[in-house]
Amino acid sequence: MKNSLFILLFFISCGGTAQPILFNKLYQADTISMLATSIQPTQTGGYILIGGFNWINDYTAVYMRKLDQYGNTEKVVILADTIGKSAPLLHNSLIKSHTPGNYIVSATIGGTNDEERDFMLIEFNENGDVLWKRIYPQPNYVEGNAQAIATRNGGYLLHGWVEVNQQSMQFYLVKTDSTGGVEWERFYGDNNMHYLLHAEQTLDGGYLLSGQCHNSSTNWDMCAIKTDTMGLVEWEQRYGTNNDDGGCIAVEVAKGEYALVGSAGIVEQFQPFWYTEYQLYFARLDSNGVIVENSERYYINESNYSPEAVYLTDKKELIVATLIYGPSPIKPYFTKLTLSGDMLLNVPLSTGLGNQYSVQDYIRDIEPTSDGGYVMAGFNYLWPQSGWAVKVDSMGNTCGITDCDTAPVVIDAVTMATATEAASMVVSPNPTANTLNISYHLPPQFPFAVFELYNNIGQKVLYKITTQTNTQISLSVADIPSGIYFYRFANNNNLIANGKVVIVH
Numbered sequence: 001m002k003n004s005l006f007i008l009l010f011f012i013s014c015g016g017t018a019q020p021i022l023f024n025k026l027y028q029a030d031t032i033s034m035l036a037t038s039i040q041p042t043q044t045g046g047y048i049l050i051g052g053f054n055w056i057n058d059y060t061a062v063y064m065r066k067l068d069q070y071g072n073t074e075k076v077v078i079l080a081d082t083i084g085k086s087a088p089l090l091h092n093s094l095i096k097s098h099t100p101g102n103y104i105v106s107a108t109i110g111g112t113n114d115e116e117r118d119f120m121l122i123e124f125n126e127n128g129d130v131l132w133k134r135i136y137p138q139p140n141y142v143e144g145n146a147q148a149i150a151t152r153n154g155g156y157l158l159h160g161w162v163e164v165n166q167q168s169m170q171f172y173l174v175k176t177d178s179t180g181g182v183e184w185e186r187f188y189g190d191n192n193m194h195y196l197l198h199a200e201q202t203l204d205g206g207y208l209l210s211g212q213c214h215n216s217s218t219n220w221d222m223c224a225i226k227t228d229t230m231g232l233v234e235w236e237q238r239y240g241t242n243n244d245d246g247g248c249i250a251v252e253v254a255k256g257e258y259a260l261v262g263s264a265g266i267v268e269q270f271q272p273f274w275y276t277e278y279q280l281y282f283a284r285l286d287s288n289g290v291i292v293e294n295s296e297r298y299y300i301n302e303s304n305y306s307p308e309a310v311y312l313t314d315k316k317e318l319i320v321a322t323l324i325y326g327p328s329p330i331k332p333y334f335t336k337l338t339l340s341g342d343m344l345l346n347v348p349l350s351t352g353l354g355n356q357y358s359v360q361d362y363i364r365d366i367e368p369t370s371d372g373g374y375v376m377a378g379f380n381y382l383w384p385q386s387g388w389a390v391k392v393d394s395m396g397n398t399c400g401i402t403d404c405d406t407a408p409v410v411i412d413a414v415t416m417a418t419a420t421e422a423a424s425m426v427v428s429p430n431p432t433a434n435t436l437n438i439s440y441h442l443p444p445q446f447p448f449a450v451f452e453l454y455n456n457i458g459q460k461v462l463y464k465i466t467t468q469t470n471t472q473i474s475l476s477v478a479d480i481p482s483g484i485y486f487y488r489f490a491n492n493n494n495l496i497a498n499g500k501v502v503i504v505h
Contacts, residue, residue: 019457020371020393023071023405026351026380027387029053036065036387038094038365039377042126043101045069045370049377050094050105051387058083062107062120064128070405071389077128080120084110090197091309091321091365092147097123098154098178102131106148106158109135119146119158121180134180138162143172151201154178159199159209162187171196171209173231186231189213194223198249198310205229208258212247213238222248222262222281224289237289239281241265246278249310251318253339256287261320261337263306264298280305280322282341297341308332309366311374317344321363321376329359332378334366334396345396351380351388352401358382363390399459406457423449423496425489431502434478438489442468446491451475453501454486461485477503 027034027049036051049065061081066074095104102125110117119136142163149157158174170189176182188194188209197211206228213223221238222245228234239248239260246263253259264281284295299305309321320335336345351361360381367375373393380386392398399406425440438451446468453462461480466473482505489497 019406020373021069021391021406022373022393022397022399022457023389023391024351024398024400024402025067025071025389025405026353026402027065027073027389028384029386033383033385034063034387035379035385036364036377036389037379038091038105039367039375039389040094040096040103041367041369041375042066044126046074047071047375047389048094048103048126049387049389051377051379052107060084060109062105062109062122064103064105064124065387066126066128067389070407071391072405075128077124079105079122079124079128079130080107080109080133082109084116090145090147092149092198093365095148095150095156098150099123101126104148104150104156106146106160108143108146108160117143119143119160119174121148121156121158121176123180132179134176136174136182138172145196147199149200151175152205155183156180157199157201157207159196161194161196161211167191167193169193169195171211171225173199173207173209175231184231186227188225188233188236190215192216195247197247198251200251202226202252203255206234207231208250208252210248210250210260212245218242220244220246220265222246222260222264224248224250224258224260224285226289235289237285239283239291245281246306248281249307250285251310251312253312253316258285258289259283259312259318259339260285261307261310261318266298278305280307280335282337284339284341295341299343308363311366311368313368319366319368319374321366322346323363329354330361330381331359332361332363332376334374334376334392336396347392347396349376349390349392349396349398350401351386353380353382353386361388363388399457400461404459406459408458423491423494425449425451425497427487427499427501431504432477433503433505434476436475436477436501437472438464438466438475439472440466440489440496441471442466442491444468446494446496449489449491449496452488452490453477453480454488456484456486478505481505 034053038050047067061078105122108117109120122133123131145160155177162172163169168191170187173186193214195212209225221240223238225236226234243265245265248262250260260283262281263278280299282297284292311319318337322333322335324331332349334347363378365377375391378388451464
């Protein structure tokens with residue numbers, strides 16, 4: 001006689017609120033480089049992840065990956081491909097279309113020569129069906145950092161940079177209608193180098209552009225440009241130290257008021273070559289882009305700190321995807337700043353790949369989710385290079401390293417009365433600090449059994465396969481956080497024992 005019991009490990013917090021969904025997932029392919037750069041939540045609770053991949057014989061493509069609410073892949077669709085080069089690169093490579101349920105991807109695509117590469121916009125739906133695609137050729141120019149924003153008049157602003165020659169690079173804007181038709185285009189910059197990293201529409205209908213600029217007197221600086229609705233310059237400012245500075249992202253926090261998060265060069269040394277150490281930098285800007293007195297902040301932590309994406313919350317806080325990129329390893333952080341520049345959070349994120357010297361984790365995009373958390377997109381650059389998506393709560397916490405999620409664990413505890421009489425298992429000590437001892441007996445019909453340990457949100461944190469040849473095993477729990485955990489000891493669907501164990505450090 002069988003007794004069937006279905007146990008759902010789905011826990012509610014003490015306040016009666018469901019725990020947020022968390023996940024940390026890598027998307028790998030054995031023989032290609034498959035990166036991810038931008039992500040958007042869907043209307044159905046999942047996500048659309050955008051990236052690019054390379055294949056043999058110079059084949060490259062821009063793809064979308066449809067994810068469920070736990071970050072699991074539902075489908076992968078190629079949106080555009082070419083023999084040559086294609087790339088979505090930064091945080092606004094994927095945005096929501098003006099049509100609910102549709103999306104806009106911006107990328108560069110073209111031939112094997114850099115001069116053959118052009119900007120591209122594609123509108124597609126959640127199933128990966130392409131609705132329209134536009135190419136924006138700039139003959140004899142090299143284009144990069146393609147991004148887009150949805151404008152309030154129902155169109156889009158495609159933006160990036162164009163390299164006029166090896167000594168001159170300019171900010172580049174293309175204003176389009178709702179189907180990508182060109183309304184106007186603008187170039188910004190002199191005969192120096194200008195990297196556009198971010199653009200947004202301001203409350204007065206104009207545009208705020210920010211990035212990194214170079215000239216002969218100050219070398220590399222953080223810089224920002226404010227334009228009117230037609231892209232005509234209203235003001236242009238540079239920021240930073242006497243050393244080479246990195247790029248920046250400027251956002252409007254109230255009408256005519258701005259915050260800037262950037263990368264300031266604080267040390268230049270020669271050992272054995274010239275290099276600059278960068279620190280995360282914050283400042284408030286007035287309506288003319290001038291730094292507000294006493295608003296500057298430098299965050300002395302680890303070298304080579306830079307912002308990758310910035311989101312302004314309803315609480316007027318800045319959520320920043322930051323990156324420590326040198327000398328090694330490359331590590332991303334979930335950083336929260338107030339509009340006064342106070343750092344509230346700086347939480348490390350990790351795929352778990354590589355060692356302390358070889359980690360190469362990048363975050364390129366951060367978006368809010370309906371449960372109060374955030375979802376981020378990026379990649380791990382160790383071969384084979386992999387796409388990465390991580391879902392965190394409002395404090396930057398996730399489920400662990402890849403691959404993990406907090407999907408409810410359904411345990412089918414179908415037991416056989418004769419089997420449970422013959423098999424047994426005891427856990428000790430309980431509570432425990434460092435070691436969990438498991439004493440057990442398996443009858444002949446059970447050649448093996450599996451011990452599993454779950455935390456209070458249904459995530460499996462430990463498991464061990466046991467055999468009849470042993471009667472006791474010891475498992476280390478020293479690296480598992482203190483708390484109440486739930487164990488299960490079973491042979492396939494035959495439950496032998498289950499219960500709770502307390503870990504206290």
